[in-house]
Amino acid sequence: MSRLKPTREGYVEGLLEAGRRNSGVVVVEGDVSRSIGSAAFGEEFPDRFFNLGASEQDMMAEAAGLALAGYVPFVSTYAVFMAGRAWEQARTGVCYMNLDVRIGGAHGGISVGPDGATHQALEDIAVMRVLPNMKVLVPADSNQTRAAVLASLDMDGPVYIRFGRNPVPQVYPVDSPVVPGKGNLLAEGGDITLVACGSMVAEALDASKILAGKGIRAGVMDMVSVKPLDEELLLNQASLTGAVLVAEDHQVTGGLFGAVAEVLVSRLPVKAAAVAVMDRFGTSGPPEVVRKMYDLTSSAIVEKAERLLLRER
Amino acid sequence: MDVAGMKENARRVRLDVLEMIRAAGSGHPGGSFSAVEILVHLYWNVMRIRPGDPEWDGRDRFILSKGHACPALYSVLARRGFFDPGELLTLRKPGSRLQGHPSMRDLPGLDASTGSLGQGLSIACGIALGLRLGRSGSRVYCLLGDGELQEGNVWEGAMTASHYGLAHLTAIVDRNRVQLDGAVSGVMEIEPLVDKWLAFGWDVVVADGHSFPSLEKAFEHCMDTDFPSVIIAETVKGKGVSFMENTHLWHGRCPDDGEYEKAVAELLGGER
Secondary structure (H helix, E strand, O other), rough: OEEEEEOOOOOOOHHHHHHHOOOEEEEEEOOOHHHHEEEEEHHOHHHHHEOOOOOOHHHHHHHHHHHOOOOEEEHHHHHHHHHHHHHHHHHHHHHHOOOOOOOEOOOOOOHHOOOHHHHEEOOOOHHOOOOOOOEOOOOHHHHHHHHHHHHHHOOOOOOEEEOOOEEEEOOOOOOOOOOOOOOOOOOOEOOEEEEEEHHHHHHHHHHHHHHOOOOOOEEEEEOOOOEEEOOOHHHHHHHHHHHEEEEEEOOOOOOEEEEEEEEHHHHHEEEEEEEEOOOOOOOOOOOHHHHHHHHOHHHHHHHHHHHHHHHHO | OOHHHHHHHHOOOOOHHHHHHHHHHHOHHHHHHHHHHHHHHHHHOOOOOOOOOOOOOOEEEEEOOOOOHHHHHHHHHHOOOOOOHHHHHOOOOOOOOOOOOOOOOOOOOOOOOOOOOHHHHHHHHHHHHHHHHHOOOOOEEEEOOOOHHHHHEEEEEEEHHHHHOOOOOOEEEEOOOOOOOOEEEHHHHHOOOOHHHHHHOOOOEEOOOHHHHHHHHHHHHHHHOOOOEEEEEEEOOOOOOHHHHHHHHHHOOOOOOOHHHHHHHHHHOOOO
């Protein structure tokens, strides 16, 4: 792993590259383009950049209109508002028509830190995942976020891409592929399978090393494509280990754990648990401190993995 | 087309709507009838369209933001040649392309799927932004209900249209003064309406929404302005059938046998 970098930087790098590759790419922003960094797109492509102010419902529906006019809009603001405030516009305005709208959810997770509960998107994966036609990508680092943005150019229909504000370790080299419906097995392990997305992938890799020191072989799977989910990889690993621990910077309900549990319960009921936010709101504080308070760390994964392995079922 | 011909089209559309809703067993006659002349005028006299080539790039776009008035739009599209009028009676039935609210992926001639109030104007703005970016000469029209103007999303879109100077966008408000629960003024007042649109930077023109000459004048005005334009079309909810007029009771109700016969007789009967 190399230096720390926020995934939002990867999002912006991806936008700029997408804009250069495809003249149909347009960006719809909501008064946070300086915060996300997407203002850079507006500087390079002023005609293709629309800052609509603080109006998430309008932004989402305008993006639908731009897609209807033949463009590929990337509409982004903080995930809590993009996925939450504009949810029904995403549902009926975008997904129902299966439009090529790319939705960027910035500041995902509790890792936003000091801004506190109002700005920490902990439900966005859940509410985006339930929409028909929607794909949900939760990249682990800035390289993968850039790759997700570029990969979305070749996908049909709406795509939600969740990224964060807090610097995270690089897990992937530049240009690692992001394929909808494909997870990445980052570490093999016969005792337990750690399934993670977003900023929790690096934590899971750390946890895997710590567990190895304790004689526990923990495999690590990056589920960058939360929807469609790589069921085959999940079931292969689950049948190998018989224990699945999901780690995500999101509510424990409805997100990656929900997606994984839905597959396991219907096809291969194995022991499973989650390291996630336990059905409560976040709080202000430095990201690292808040992550510790809410048990979103490698040590929390280690502890829960050990407990899960002791559990009967 | 001359006014007599347009009136005949409007009568045909109202009869279709009545028959469709009757066959479906549900639907929205009140807000469909108030919009008939607006839709007939748009599709016969204003919009550049090719019914045989519904996705023609150079077409003008129309967004029915008040999607519940779709029986009237379906009738207009069928009578204009987008699909066989024989299909109209499948409205709201399983497998039908004529969904309870417009679904563009099902039916040719629709420029967006609508029905969730408040979204249509923003979608229309987005299309208008895209058309301008692509240097298209097409115009965009969007029909809103007056009760719909209570949705905050409408005014976000209104700001965007004005901020980006979308002069090729025209909204029409079907000002029938009645919504599902009762009079708009009693449920949630939206006046002063002209001042509101003016304050949002729009060019505003008021028209009689059931008079073709008045609509013609209003739409001509909108062709020649530097701002997004809105036509406040004064209409009558349930227009054309005496017992459906000016009441919320026919917002979303299907006529029984007796009511149906009486309504058809009135529509066939005269000028009104």
